[in-house]
Amino acid sequence: MPFINFSKDEIQCKIIYYGAGFCGKTTNLQYIYSKTTGKTKGKMVSIDTKGGDRTIFFDFLSLNLGKIRGFDIRVQLYTVPGQVHYDATRKLVLKGVDGIVFVADSLKVQRKKNIESLINLAKNLAEKRLSIRTVPLVMQYNKRDLGGTDSELLPVEILEKDLNSMLKVPTIEASALKGFGVFETLREISKLVVKEVSRKVLSMDRL
Numbered sequence: 001m002p003f004i005n006f007s008k009d010e011i012q013c014k015i016i017y018y019g020a021g022f023c024g025k026t027t028n029l030q031y032i033y034s035k036t037t038g039k040t041k042g043k044m045v046s047i048d049t050k051g052g053d054r055t056i057f058f059d060f061l062s063l064n065l066g067k068i069r070g071f072d073i074r075v076q077l078y079t080v081p082g083q084v085h086y087d088a089t090r091k092l093v094l095k096g097v098d099g100i101v102f103v104a105d106s107l108k109v110q111r112k113k114n115i116e117s118l119i120n121l122a123k124n125l126a127e128k129r130l131s132i133r134t135v136p137l138v139m140q141y142n143k144r145d146l147g148g149t150d151s152e153l154l155p156v157e158i159l160e161k162d163l164n165s166m167l168k169v170p171t172i173e174a175s176a177l178k179g180f181g182v183f184e185t186l187r188e189i190s191k192l193v194v195k196e197v198s199r200k201v202l203s204m205d206r207l
């Protein structure tokens with residue numbers, strides 16, 4: 001649910017980067033943070049990171065996306081820890097979610113992990129009475145920079161078949177490390193979330 005702060009004329013939306021361990025969720029936020037400036041830029045906080053780069057709680061980045069009907073739209077980006085045994089933390093971070101970026105690791109060796117993580121997302125949403133079929137969701141196929149001749153990457157068609165054949169959500173090919181596709185992903189999920197938020201704000205007007 002978006003949080004509407006009437007004293008500040010601000011609507012806050014929560015977008016969560018979800019996916020298997022090591023798929024590149026934290027790297028997405030780090031890239032966004034490194035490229036935003038001025039009025040848009042907020043704070044980035046990484047809570048409890050072990051051994052340099054494994055998230056064991058969450059990362060948080062707040063950004064200002066402009067206005068709808070006089071309200072500032074502030075998006076709060078979170079990542080979950082992807083490793084299997086941090087499921088309780090993932091459930092905690094999912095609380096109040098408005099939109100999800102599912103980051104899939106394009107490496108062939110991670111094929112099963114992506115599928116397991118998507119099933120885990122569906123299950124954790126269902127526990128919150130949300131459906132993976134209706135929540136604003138985009139899918140990012142990450143690490144596309146690693147493609148070579150003897151490619152260790154899954155072709156996009158396989159990723160589509162594994163992860164998106166039922167959902168049919170927007171997909172973006174990306175490299176969080178090099179930066180391509182990162183802002184496209186953020187734009188796409190923000191568009192879906194803002195559309196949903198506007199619908200809720202307008203329906204409040206009719207009450």
Ligand SMILES: Nc1nc2c(ncn2[C@@H]2O[C@H](COP(=O)(O)OP(=O)(O)OP(=O)(O)O)[C@@H](O)[C@H]2O)c(=O)[nH]1
Binds near residue numbers: 082
């Ligand atoms: N080549 C390549 N490496 C990437 C890319 N995105 C992330 N990585 C690397 O993959 C590793 C894991 O990235 P993280 O962003 O920490 O992964 P995470 O999804 O946050 O992992 P957890 O916090 O354990 O869930 C790091 O060494 C990154 O530099 C990418 O697009 N291309």
Ligand SMILES: [Mg+2]
Binds near residue numbers: 025026053079081082
């Ligand atoms: Mg992380």
